Amino acid sequence: MDDELISKKDLLKVTGISYGQLYRWKRKNLIPEEWFIRKSAFTGQETFFPKIKILERIDKIIHLKDGLSLDQLADKLTKETNDVSITKKAAMERNIVTDYVLDLYESTFGELDVLDFSRLLQLYLLDEVLKSGEINLEEGKQIIKLLKKHDLASQSNLELLIMRKMGVTFVLVMETAQIYLEESVRIAVRIRLQDMKERLNNLVFD
Known part of the structure; x- marks a missing residue:
C-alpha cells in the first residue's frame, strides 16, 4: 500500500x-x-x-x-x-488544481492543455493563497503575473509574502532575508516555496 x-x-x-x-x-x-x-x-x-x-x-x-x-x-x-508534465484533465482528476484556479489563470493567460511542473507550481501556490481567504479575484490575477514572471520550479529558498496596508503587496523573498516592517503593515500570508514543491511533488508522483 x-x-x-x-x-x-x-x-x-x-x-x-x-x-x-x-x-x-x-x-x-x-x-x-x-x-x-x-x-x-x-x-x-x-x-x-x-x-x-x-x-x-x-x-x-x-x-x-x-x-x-x-x-x-x-x-x-x-x-x-521539473521535466514532469501532465494534462490539465489529469491535474484536475488528481485534485492538484481546481476549476476555479484554472479558470482564473486561463482568463489571464489563455487556455491550457498540458501543464509542466513550473506551471503546476504556479497554480498550486495560487490555490493555496485563495484558500486562505486573504485575497480577492483581482488580486489573484496580480499574483499570477508575479508567479509567472519567475522560474519558481528551479528555486527552493524563496518565500511568498502577502502584506497589507491600505491595499495588498506581493513579495518573493529569500528565506534567510531579514524583513523589517512598519507596525501598521500586516503579513496576511507567508508561504515557504520548498514546502509547496514537496507537497506538489508528492501529488504528482503518487
Whole structure:
C-alpha cells in the first residue's frame, strides 16, 4: 500500500545508512521534510516515513551519490521533477488544481492543455493563497503575473509574502532575508516555496 509506513529505526537497518546521512540528505532537500512523520509509539514519539517513497529515494541517492556532490544530486533530482508534465484533465482528476484556479489563470493567460511542473507550481501556490481567504479575484490575477514572471520550479529558498496596508503587496523573498516592517503593515500570508514543491511533488508522483 502507498500509505504503508516504515520507522526510522527500521529504515536505517534496511538501507544501511546512518542517522547522520539521513538528516544530511534532508538538509540538502534530497528527502522532503514532510516525509518525516512524527507519530506516537509505545516508546514515545517516533519518526516514520512513507515506505515505498523513502526506499525508492534512498536507493536513487545511493546509486548516484558516488559521482555527484550532494548539491549536484539535489539539482539532478530537481531537474527530473521539473521535466514532469501532465494534462490539465489529469491535474484536475488528481485534485492538484481546481476549476476555479484554472479558470482564473486561463482568463489571464489563455487556455491550457498540458501543464509542466513550473506551471503546476504556479497554480498550486495560487490555490493555496485563495484558500486562505486573504485575497480577492483581482488580486489573484496580480499574483499570477508575479508567479509567472519567475522560474519558481528551479528555486527552493524563496518565500511568498502577502502584506497589507491600505491595499495588498506581493513579495518573493529569500528565506534567510531579514524583513523589517512598519507596525501598521500586516503579513496576511507567508508561504515557504520548498514546502509547496514537496507537497506538489508528492501529488504528482503518487
